[in-house]
Amino acid sequence: MDVAGAAGATSDITAETGDGTVIAFFKYNWQVRDEWFAWCEQVSFDELIRARVGGVGSILYTLFHVVDAEGSWIGALAGKPDPKPRFEDYMTVAKLRRLSNEFRTELTPFIEQWTPQWEDKTIEVHWNPGDVFTYGEVVRHVIAHEIHHVGQLSVWARELGLQPVSANFIGRTL
Amino acid sequence: MDVAGAAGATSDITAETGDGTVIAFFKYNWQVRDEWFAWCEQVSFDELIRARVGGVGSILYTLFHVVDAEGSWIGALAGKPDPKPRFEDYMTVAKLRRLSNEFRTELTPFIEQWTPQWEDKTIEVHWNPGDVFTYGEVVRHVIAHEIHHVGQLSVWARELGLQPVSANFIGRTL
Numbered sequence: 480m481d482v483a484g485a486a487g488a489t490s491d492i493t494a495e496t497g498d499g500t501v502i503a504f505f506k507y508n509w510q511v512r513d514e515w516f517a518w519c520e521q522v523s524f525d526e527l528i529r530a531r532v533g534g535v536g537s538i539l540y541t542l543f544h545v546v547d548a549e550g551s552w553i554g555a556l557a558g559k560p561d562p563k564p565r566f567e568d569y570m571t572v573a574k575l576r577r578l579s580n581e582f583r584t585e586l587t588p589f590i591e592q593w594t595p596q597w598e599d600k601t602i603e604v605h606w607n608p609g610d611v612f613t614y615g616e617v618v619r620h621v622i623a624h625e626i627h628h629v630g631q632l633s634v635w636a637r638e639l640g641l642q643p644v645s646a647n648f649i650g651r652t653l
Numbered sequence: 654m655d656v657a658g659a660a661g662a663t664s665d666i667t668a669e670t671g672d673g674t675v676i677a678f679f680k681y682n683w684q685v686r687d688e689w690f691a692w693c694e695q696v697s698f699d700e701l702i703r704a705r706v707g708g709v710g711s712i713l714y715t716l717f718h719v720v721d722a723e724g725s726w727i728g729a730l731a732g733k734p735d736p737k738p739r740f741e742d743y744m745t746v747a748k749l750r751r752l753s754n755e756f757r758t759e760l761t762p763f764i765e766q767w768t769p770q771w772e773d774k775t776i777e778v779h780w781n782p783g784d785v786f787t788y789g790e791v792v793r794h795v796i797a798h799e800i801h802h803v804g805q806l807s808v809w810a811r812e813l814g815l816q817p818v819s820a821n822f823i824g825r826t827l
Contacts, residue, residue: 499769500674503793533808533817595673612823619677620822626797627820630804634707643707646801648794649786 501593504622508545509583511629514644515542516579516637519572526639528570540566542575542630545625550582552621555604556597556614557589580617598623606609670823675767678796680827682719683757685803687819689716690753692810693746700813702744707804714740714807716749719799724756729778730771730788731763767792 519527519538525538533542543566550562562582569575598615613618626646633643693701693712701713709718716740717740726737736756743749772789801821807817 499789500678500793503789504674506795507797509795531808533811534804539793567820598673607823610824615673615677616823616825616827618679619674619827620795621819623678623681623800623822626800627804627807630708631808633801634705634805634808637707646797648797649781650784651790653790653793 501618501622502520502590503653505590507648507651508622508625508629509579509653510651511644511646512542512545512579512625513576515629515632516572516576518641518644521641522639525570527572531635531638533634536629538632538635539570539572539575541628543569543578546575546579546582547630548624549586549621551602551606552617553586553589554582555602556617557586559585561605659794661781665741675792675796676764677827679764681822682723682799683753683805684825684827685818685820686716686719686753686799687750689803689806690750692747692815692818695815696813697743699701701746705809705812708802712806712809713744713746713749715802717743717752718748719802720753720756722798723795725780725826726778726791727760728756729776730791731760733759735779 481585511560519542522538528537530536531538535541543564547562547564550564554560554562565576569578595615598613600614601611602614602617603609603611629644629646693716696712702708702711705712709715717738721736721738728734728736738752743752743799769789772787773784774786774788776791777783777785789792803818805822810817
């Protein structure tokens with residue numbers, strides 16, 4: 480496998496605190512997301528918002544969607560109100576990167592404190608009425624959700640004739 | 654988010670043993686992989702091996718690739734020789750599903766016993782000469798690797814006019 484590492488965002492979170500796997504995956508998603516923001520700088524706005532087959536439909540909306548979903552789900556676990564950003568207010572890479580950083584600053588303390596003791600705590604959220612989720616499954620849902628959507632971005636990048644951001648976890652010293 | 658759950662493969666592994674997050678993600682990947690094998694039954698062989706843009710190039714080869722990568726990496730952590738299956742020997746869904754199940758049976762004991770105490774153990778592998786990896790980053794690499802490639806499958810499924818397997822972690826009672 481290609482281990483071409485990627486620098487990018489760093490964090491004070493270490494895999495030695497809390498649940499190392501959960502923390503490391505959030506660090507991974509945040510680093511990869513920042514690399515996709517940088518990748519977007521070479522792509523025209525028209526291509527970033529062009530409707531594409533699969534996923535949630537466009538490159539920029541996919542990045543908004545993963546930021547929005549993380550903010551809603553992890554915010555809910557952290558006891559914060561659903562921020563409900565509107566895509567039309569964040570339709571540039573710069574604005575979306577700022578939103579991503581704001582949410583990250585807001586959610587990092589919760590992620591840093593994540594402990595397996597929270598695994599079985601339960602939560603209900605307004606966007607899934609009638610369902611009860613455990614904190615553990617929500618944290619893993621958010622992690623897998625972004626990795627899955629980034630896989631879709633990688634196909635669309637190749638359709639544009641561009642090299643996608645590396646999805647490798649190894650080589651990032653996370 | 655769509656919480657349309659999906660049944661599928663079950664396992665005796667519980668999130669209460671070892672590192673619950675690592676174990677739960679392997680259960681997730683194995684359940685989603687089995688659902689993709691079932692999904693493939695509705696698609697012609699020509700479409701399964703058709704060269705596509707992005708990823709490793711075809712639906713069937715992508716599924717082979719995630720099975721092969723998991724077998725090599727987790728097998729290495731478990732001290733097993735690299736199985737090195739050849740794609741040409743597993744070019745049907747039935748053969749690939751059998752290979753996936755064989756590797757899973759072989760690797761499940763290691764995954765069941767995974768403990769954060771193995772996080773910082775290091776390993777070198779012949780397919781990345783000169784690199785030294787920690788067990789923790791390898792386990793997370795394998796988890797993210799499959800989720801990423803499955804995201805690519807989901808785009809190709811839509812290109813075929815078919816609904817992809819749900820990538821939701823929630824709703825699977827893992």
